[in-house]
Amino acid sequence: MGHYLPISFLLVVLSILPFYLRFERRNMKAEEIVLVASLAALGAMGRVPFAAIPGVQPTSFIVIMAGLTLGAESGFVIGSTAAIVSNLFLGQGPWTPWQMLAWGSMGLAAGLLRRLPWMHRPWGRAAFGFVWGFLYGWIMNLWFVLGFLHPLSWQAFAGAFAASAYFDLSHALANATFLLLFGGKWSRILGRVVRKFGLLGE
Amino acid sequence: MTGGFRSLHPLAAALYFSGLVLFVMWLVHPAYLLAAGGCLLLLHLQLDGGAALGKAWKGYLAMGALVALANPLVSTRGATILGYLGNRPVTLESCVYGLLFGLTLSVMLLGFGAARQVITLDRFLYLTGTGLPRTAFVIVMVLRLVPLLKRRLREIAAAAKTQGRLGGGKRTARIREAMELLNTLVVWTLEESLHMAVAMRASGYGSGPRSTFAAYRMEGRDKGVLVLLGGLALPILAGSLWGRGQMVFYPLLSGLELHLPHYGAFLFWCALPILMNIGETLQWQIIKSKT
Numbered sequence: 001m002g003h004y005l006p007i008s009f010l011l012v013v014l015s016i017l018p019f020y021l022r023f024e025r026r027n028m029k030a031e032e033i034v035l036v037a038s039l040a041a042l043g044a045m046g047r048v049p050f051a052a053i054p055g056v057q058p059t060s061f062i063v064i065m066a067g068l069t070l071g072a073e074s075g076f077v078i079g080s081t082a083a084i085v086s087n088l089f090l091g092q093g094p095w096t097p098w099q100m101l102a103w104g105s106m107g108l109a110a111g112l113l114r115r116l117p118w119m120h121r122p123w124g125r126a127a128f129g130f131v132w133g134f135l136y137g138w139i140m141n142l143w144f145v146l147g148f149l150h151p152l153s154w155q156a157f158a159g160a161f162a163a164s165a166y167f168d169l170s171h172a173l174a175n176a177t178f179l180l181l182f183g184g185k186w187s188r189i190l191g192r193v194v195r196k197f198g199l200l201g202e
Numbered sequence: 203m204t205g206g207f208r209s210l211h212p213l214a215a216a217l218y219f220s221g222l223v224l225f226v227m228w229l230v231h232p233a234y235l236l237a238a239g240g241c242l243l244l245l246h247l248q249l250d251g252g253a254a255l256g257k258a259w260k261g262y263l264a265m266g267a268l269v270a271l272a273n274p275l276v277s278t279r280g281a282t283i284l285g286y287l288g289n290r291p292v293t294l295e296s297c298v299y300g301l302l303f304g305l306t307l308s309v310m311l312l313g314f315g316a317a318r319q320v321i322t323l324d325r326f327l328y329l330t331g332t333g334l335p336r337t338a339f340v341i342v343m344v345l346r347l348v349p350l351l352k353r354r355l356r357e358i359a360a361a362a363k364t365q366g367r368l369g370g371g372k373r374t375a376r377i378r379e380a381m382e383l384l385n386t387l388v389v390w391t392l393e394e395s396l397h398m399a400v401a402m403r404a405s406g407y408g409s410g411p412r413s414t415f416a417a418y419r420m421e422g423r424d425k426g427v428l429v430l431l432g433g434l435a436l437p438i439l440a441g442s443l444w445g446r447g448q449m450v451f452y453p454l455l456s457g458l459e460l461h462l463p464h465y466g467a468f469l470f471w472c473a474l475p476i477l478m479n480i481g482e483t484l485q486w487q488i489i490k491s492k493t
Contacts, residue, residue, distance in 0.1 A: 005303075006228045023336060023337060024334055024335070024336050024337065028336075029399070030399040030400075030402045030403045030407050030408060031395075031396055031399040031400075033339070033399070034395045034398050034399040036340060037340045037343035037344050037347065037395070038343075038347060038391050038392060040340065041344040041347035041351055042384075042387070042391065044344060044348055045347075045348045046384070058381070077337075081341065082344075085341060085344045088345070089348070091258075091314075092314055092318060093310075094223075094307075094310050094314065144269075147227075147303075148269045148272070148304075148307060149269075149273055149276055150273070150277065150299055150303075150451070151279050153276060153277065155277075156276040156277070159272070159275065177377070178381065182385065185385060186385075189385070189389055189392065190392070193392045193393075197399075
């Protein structure tokens with residue numbers, strides 16, 4: 001009856017773990033490890049300069065740009081590490097693994113799609129960020145709906161999605177705005193670092 | 203208090219809390235949840251006199267209440283209709299389901315709150331470092347970088363202010379200004395991080411396996427607790443797979459039958475930290491009175 005809760009929790013943890021195991025095994029230069037740490041730190045503290053502006057945070061923007069330049073695997077690790085570290089400051093809870101999965105998948109998706117030409121156009125990137133603003137919110141809704149509402153019905157999902165729609169929309173709009181205005185600039189900054197130190201991603 | 207359960211080896215503490223959270227998620231039954239919730243409240247009192255709880259209890263209750271309210275609103279299953287909301291029936295079964303799962307969430311949050319005090323940051327890093335050394339290393343670097351980046355950001359903002367580039371004003375203008383600061387910060391940080399990597403390699407990073415500084419020794423007591431936890435986990439897990447400690451909600455509520463040995467094992471798991479703390483206090487009293 002109530003098995004959704006522990007099973008969904010275990011499944012999420014099990015889906016994050018392989019990325020970290022791979023990160024441990026992979027042959028990486030010291031530069032790449034420090035770069036991963038720096039981008040995760042930027043993502044974790046990205047909320048600070050925006051504290052005065054509610055509903056806007058550049059963490060997702062940073063995670064997407066990291067995935068685009070460093071590739072899918074590093075993108076996942078950067079996104080999920082930013083989530084776990086910001087929660088070390090803000091407080092861990094049952095939502096931590098879901099947040100790690102949501103931000104990790106955002107970086108992963110950006111990395112997987114980075115060879116597509118439209119991901120290098122401002123509007124393509126903005127559309128990607130807009131979609132992921134909603135996907136992030138929906139992944140975070142899942143832990144609540146799957147774990148705590150029963151029986152699962154379309155009303156349960158619709159209700160949760162409607163309740164979070166305002167936040168998801170402002171997240172999506174913020175992502176799109178950041179990517180539109182600053183995506184090119186960050187792409188140049190990160191690309192230069194990658195070239196300068198011979199890190200060609202994966 | 204600093205001794206007692208708090209001084210347990212991180213591995214045993216992590217096993218204890220993972221088990222606790224797993225069982226609480228699994229065994230949604232009033233008697234089980236009340237036992238776990240009561241023990242965790244006592245543990246909070248023992249750990250810091252309830253200071254952390256004093257700040258967080260409203261949030262824990264609010265999240266539990268949200269679940270309790272949301273379920274009857276979205277679920278119409280169940281045979282006992284209490285009334286109608288618009289034209290949707292509200293059933294007793296979905297209300298009870300919501301209440302119990304709300305309680306589950308609150309108890310889980312209590313558990314996370316206690317775990318945060320017992321498995322402090324250094325213990326967390328020790329645990330991560332034993333299985334995932336590179337990940338732990340990255341987390342340490344991030345933990346160092348976050349305050350450093352905040353300081354750098356303040357410096358950049360101060361410089362921008364003297365140049366008259368921080369005007370404030372409209373929302374869009376403020377977002378743009380904050381982002382300009384972030385652009386400067388990322389260039390500075392990435393440049394610096396590469397110097398850091400060069401310095402790391404110069405001091406021998408990657409020339410062999412990483413050694414770790416382990417401040418925790420597995421003592422006889424820790425091994426004893428690990429064996430005890432293992433011995434308790436087996437019957438609890440087996441009983442839970444057998445269906446003990448779980449209610450049936452739909453279409454009709456089942457009874458609340460308790461299988462006492464299973465419940466006893468679970469209760470012992472929940473009460474273990476409290477018992478350890480009480481034992482420690484007693485022992486201290488005895489030693490003190492001898493001198």
